[in-house]
Amino acid sequence: MDGTINWAQLSEVEKLKYDSNFLRGTLVESIANPITGALTESDTHISKFHGFYQQTDRDLDKERKQQKLEPAYSFLIRLRIPGGVVTPKQWLQLDELADTYANGTLKLTTRQTFQFHGVIKRNLKKTIAGINKTLLDTIATCGDVNRNVMCHANPAESPLYPDVIELANALSLHLLPQTRAYHEIWLDEKLVAGGPAESEPIYGNRYLPRKFKIGIVIPPANDCDIFSQDLGFIAIVENGKIAGYNVVAGGGLGSTFATPGTYPRTGTVIGYCLPGRVVEVAEKILIVQRDNGNRQNRKQARMKYTIDNMGVEKFTAEVQQLLSSQLEKPMEFHFSRTGDNFGWKKGTDNKWHLTFFVEGGRVKNDGEKTLKAALREVAEKTDGHFILTGNQNMIFAAVSEKGKTVIDGILKKHNVAPAQISGLRKNSIACVALPTCPLAFAEAERYLPSLISKIEKILEAKGLFKEEIVIRMTGCPNGCGRPYLAEIGLIGKSPGYYNLYLGGSFEGTRLNNLYRETIDEAEILRELEALFADFAGSRIESERFGDFVIRKNYVKEIKEGKYFRH
Numbered sequence: 375m376d377g378t379i380n381w382a383q384l385s386e387v388e389k390l391k392y393d394s395n396f397l398r399g400t401l402v403e404s405i406a407n408p409i410t411g412a413l414t415e416s417d418t419h420i421s422k423f424h425g426f427y428q429q430t431d432r433d434l435d436k437e438r439k440q441q442k443l444e445p446a447y448s449f450l451i452r453l454r455i456p457g458g459v460v461t462p463k464q465w466l467q468l469d470e471l472a473d474t475y476a477n478g479t480l481k482l483t484t485r486q487t488f489q490f491h492g493v494i495k496r497n498l499k500k501t502i503a504g505i506n507k508t509l510l511d512t513i514a515t516c517g518d519v520n521r522n523v524m525c526h527a528n529p530a531e532s533p534l535y536p537d538v539i540e541l542a543n544a545l546s547l548h549l550l551p552q553t554r555a556y557h558e559i560w561l562d563e564k565l566v567a568g569g570p571a572e573s574e575p576i577y578g579n580r581y582l583p584r585k586f587k588i589g590i591v592i593p594p595a596n597d598c599d600i601f602s603q604d605l606g607f608i609a610i611v612e613n614g615k616i617a618g619y620n621v622v623a624g625g626g627l628g629s630t631f632a633t634p635g636t637y638p639r640t641g642t643v644i645g646y647c648l649p650g651r652v653v654e655v656a657e658k659i660l661i662v663q664r665d666n667g668n669r670q671n672r673k674q675a676r677m678k679y680t681i682d683n684m685g686v687e688k689f690t691a692e693v694q695q696l697l698s699s700q701l702e703k704p705m706e707f708h709f710s711r712t713g714d715n716f717g718w719k720k721g722t723d724n725k726w727h728l729t730f731f732v733e734g735g736r737v738k739n740d741g742e743k744t745l746k747a748a749l750r751e752v753a754e755k756t757d758g759h760f761i762l763t764g765n766q767n768m769i770f771a772a773v774s775e776k777g778k779t780v781i782d783g784i785l786k787k788h789n790v791a792p793a794q795i796s797g798l799r800k801n802s803i804a805c806v807a808l809p810t811c812p813l814a815f816a817e818a819e820r821y822l823p824s825l826i827s828k829i830e831k832i833l834e835a836k837g838l839f840k841e842e843i844v845i846r847m848t849g850c851p852n853g854c855g856r857p858y859l860a861e862i863g864l865i866g867k868s869p870g871y872y873n874l875y876l877g878g879s880f881e882g883t884r885l886n887n888l889y890r891e892t893i894d895e896a897e898i899l900r901e902l903e904a905l906f907a908d909f910a911g912s913r914i915e916s917e918r919f920g921d922f923v924i925r926k927n928y929v930k931e932i933k934e935g936k937y938f939r940h
């Protein structure tokens with residue numbers, strides 16, 4: 375053990391990381407233990423770096439306790455898919471894994487990847503090995519490392535899409551942990567442990583103080599919510615080429631009720647760099663966070679707090695010191711939306727791309743609406759591929775004219791053809807929440823669709839059915855559905871009760887603010903009805919709902935995250 379470190383001052387996870395022998399922990403023993411469906415407590419932390427979380431089925435927790443049974447333990451497995459690109463062959467294999475080892479659904483996440491839920495311990499290795507057979511993996515999708523890298527999703531919207539997907543892959547690869555622990559444990563690679571000492575040239579032996587997230591956008595689309603990322607790159611386009619990228623640092627949304635000093639923060643634009651320097655810039659920023667982030671209190675450990683504690687100038691100066699040449703002055707940019715642009719669009723590649731709404735990101739068969747079967751059939755027959763978006767939706771990409779007709783037919787046959795949905799539903803996100811998320815205070819994914827149906831009736835009555843308004847719900851204040859950047863944010867406080875936040879911008883550039891606290895469905899509907907009545911009557915032409923509530927003083931604009939209150 376390193377005697378120079380005062381472990382008593384550090385969070386417990388710091389020591390677990392250090393003692394884990396580069397992320398091995400006692401995972402092999404935990405997995406082999408037949409007495410329980412759980413891992414040891416310390417392995418539940420190390421497992422995250424390998425891409426999976428231990429969970430229980432919270433719908434069953436009470437009943438199992440009464441029966442004196444241990445909770446129904448199972449695991450969430452998250453994949454690493456930079457930019458969310460999946461081949462039809464991979465889709466078919468993942469679809470099959472979901473049926474064989476998970477709960478029969480695929481969950482599209484807010485970071486352009488998949489999750490499997492409900493994998494039991496004895497199937498973990500088979501599932502992870504199965505994922506690897508598809509040439510995908512789960513490395514570093516959770517834990518204190520760089521997570522799945524997001525990028526602009528829609529090839530039809532920009533001919534520069536190939537540049538950003540390539541960059542997303544390069545960043546993801548460059549910032550992967552170097553340990554062979556994953557390959558040893560899940561893919562039976564020959565043991566390195568006990569052999570020559572491993573090292574993590576970028577992360578060191580305690581990895582980062584906390585998770586780290588990167589996104590890349592091509593304006594005017596802000597489909598990765600760039601201001602929510604620890605590190606964002608905004609493409610600056612000149613003469614049809616990406617001339618460089620603005621660098622945005624210190625976004626992050628997690629916060630905790632009744633815990634002052636925790637808050638969502640929008641990232642700060644700290645400079646500009648040429649395309650060829652993005653990977654270097656990302657590495658050096660990550661290193662400044664590695665060395666200056668708070669390792670005592672995990673609630674203060676994200677880079678947004680490091681930046682606020684150091685001050686933007688000092689933080690940027692430290693980054694500049696590590697770089698081979700200075701960041702330049704940021705360039706002008708303009709965003710028009712955070713949400714996805716639905717429907718078929720023809721790209722400059724002369725191919726068709728269909729952006730397709732997947733409510734709550736859940737791919738499943740539900741009565742007559744057999745979405746999972748439909749996507750399976752699309753994967754069997756398409757001449758294109760799939761792209762997952764950061765809004766839990768998907769794109770059937772690079773399809774021929776003939777392939778377009780085939781896909782339309784399949785979606786119709788399975789009763790999931792794009793329908794007339796409201797502008798509100800189109801722009802909705804709900805995090806997973808219950809029953810799998812251990813941190814949820816209230817429902818989100820299972821509840822938001824029915825709440826929207828009720829809100830739609832109000833919108834219709836006010837002539838606002840088609841109005842595009844961003845609504846996002848989460849079951850707790852951690853912010854997985856990025857509710858703090860929504861025009862209407864609903865954050866769970868307890869079963870059936872939510873805080874209502876208003877005033878984010880449609881473009882994802884502004885935090886919202888608390889409007890009503892701990893209200894139930896009837897109150898939510900009452901409040902929204904009054905707001906929509908005023909909006910319909912007194913909005914200025916083409917004014918967005920989020921801008922309207924600020925102009926009319928329903929809530930005050932929050933200029934900096936540190937002033938945010940729940």
Ligand code: SRM
Pocket residue numbers: 427429450452482483484485486487488489515521522587602625626627628629676735766804805806807810811812813852853854855856
């Ligand atoms: Fe998240 C923790 C689900 C995107 C902020 N998140 C969790 C866990 C793993 C709960 C846990 O720690 O045990 C949730 C698992 C629920 C389940 O059963 O699936 C969970 N987060 C999700 C997903 C699946 C939500 C979704 O419905 O799509 C998203 C997976 C993304 C991915 O593929 O990697 C997801 N989480 C986010 C985002 C949005 C984003 O990254 O764009 C955020 C806000 C941005 C940010 O990081 O600041 C987010 N998740 C958190 C936090 C708060 C972190 C903080 O700084 O305080 C936690 C709790 C924690 O880390 O302690 C958390």
Ligand code: SF4
Pocket residue numbers: 805806807808811812813814815818848849850851852853854855
């Ligand atoms: Fe769970 Fe909260 Fe994240 Fe929703 S926001 S998935 S309830 S941690």
